[in-house]
Amino acid sequence: TQLLEQSPQFLSIQEGENLTVYCNSSSVFSSLQWYRQEPGEGPVLLVTVVTGGEVKKLKRLTFQFGDARKDSSLHITAAQPGDTGLYLCAGRTTGANNLFFGTGTRLTVIP
Amino acid sequence: EAQVTQNPRYLITVTGKKLTVTCSQNMNHEYMSWYRQDPGLGLRQIYYSMNVEVTDKGDVPEGYKVSRKEKRNFPLILESPSPNQTSLYFCASSSWPLGNEKLFFGSGTQLSVL
Numbered sequence: 001t002q003l004l005e006q007s008p009q010f011l012s013i014q015e016g017e018n019l020t021v022y023c024n025s026s027s028v029f030s031s032l033q034w035y036r037q038e039p040g041e042g043p044v045l046l047v048t049v050v051t052g053g054e055v056k057k058l059k060r061l062t063f064q065f066g067d068a069r070k071d072s073s074l075h076i077t078a079a080q081p082g083d084t085g086l087y088l089c090a091g092r093t094t095g096a097n098n099l100f101f102g103t104g105t106r107l108t109v110i111p
Numbered sequence: 112e113a114q115v116t117q118n119p120r121y122l123i124t125v126t127g128k129k130l131t132v133t134c135s136q137n138m139n140h141e142y143m144s145w146y147r148q149d150p151g152l153g154l155r156q157i158y159y160s161m162n163v164e165v166t167d168k169g170d171v172p173e174g175y176k177v178s179r180k181e182k183r184n185f186p187l188i189l190e191s192p193s194p195n196q197t198s199l200y201f202c203a204s205s206s207w208p209l210g211n212e213k214l215f216f217g218s219g220t221q222l223s224v225l
Contacts, residue, residue, distance in 0.1 A: 006153075009151070031210040031211050040219070042216025042217055043216050048212075090210075097167065098159050098209070099156075100156075101154040101156075103151070103152065104153045
């Protein structure tokens with residue numbers, strides 16, 4: 001069961017460019033999280049959004065939760081090589097006892 | 112330091128030889144979970160536990176067993192490993208409410224079954 005679809009699956013951009021990663025579902029989530037994973041390590045939490053329409057900023061990263069709480073986006077401004085990694089969204093549906101992960105977006109920022 | 116510890120980091124075994132991957136957390140978390148990560152498939156949940164002696168199947172439980180006898184430990188057992196279980200495995204833990212609190216991950220166990 002794949003509740004969360006991420007796009008694009010792969011993204012390779014030049015340093016300084018902007019990009020957006022999408023996380024979509026037909027299910028409604030009570031909360032949605034974004035994680036970043038670097039090679040050889042486990043995913044690390046970047047942000048949690050819980051309210052429809054919520055926007056959170058983390059330096060050059062902007063996260064938005066869809067109004068209907070079915071989708072989310074991650075926008076990176078002026079990407080840097082240090083942003084390179086695998087970005088994963090994860091959501092919990094109301095009443096569920098587990099967290100569903102998206103398929104992931106592998107980002108490469110070329111210096 | 113708050114952490115989830117998995118062992119071993121790398122494991123090569125042969126088909127049918129029972130193995131256990133250990134997982135321990137020092138944050139007194141109720142929730143613990145095992146995931147496997149394969150290229151193009153993201154993180155898929157194997158089993159999870161909401162508390163001691165409470166475990167439940169995730170999306171891909173076949174061929175795996177778990178136990179939760181103590182709050183801090185959540186071992187993953189492969190009774191008879193097969194090559195299709197070659198994967199990168201992660202243990203994770205969290206406090207409640209799940210999905211609002213941070214999910215802490217271990218550093219992973221790369222398993223190869225020959």
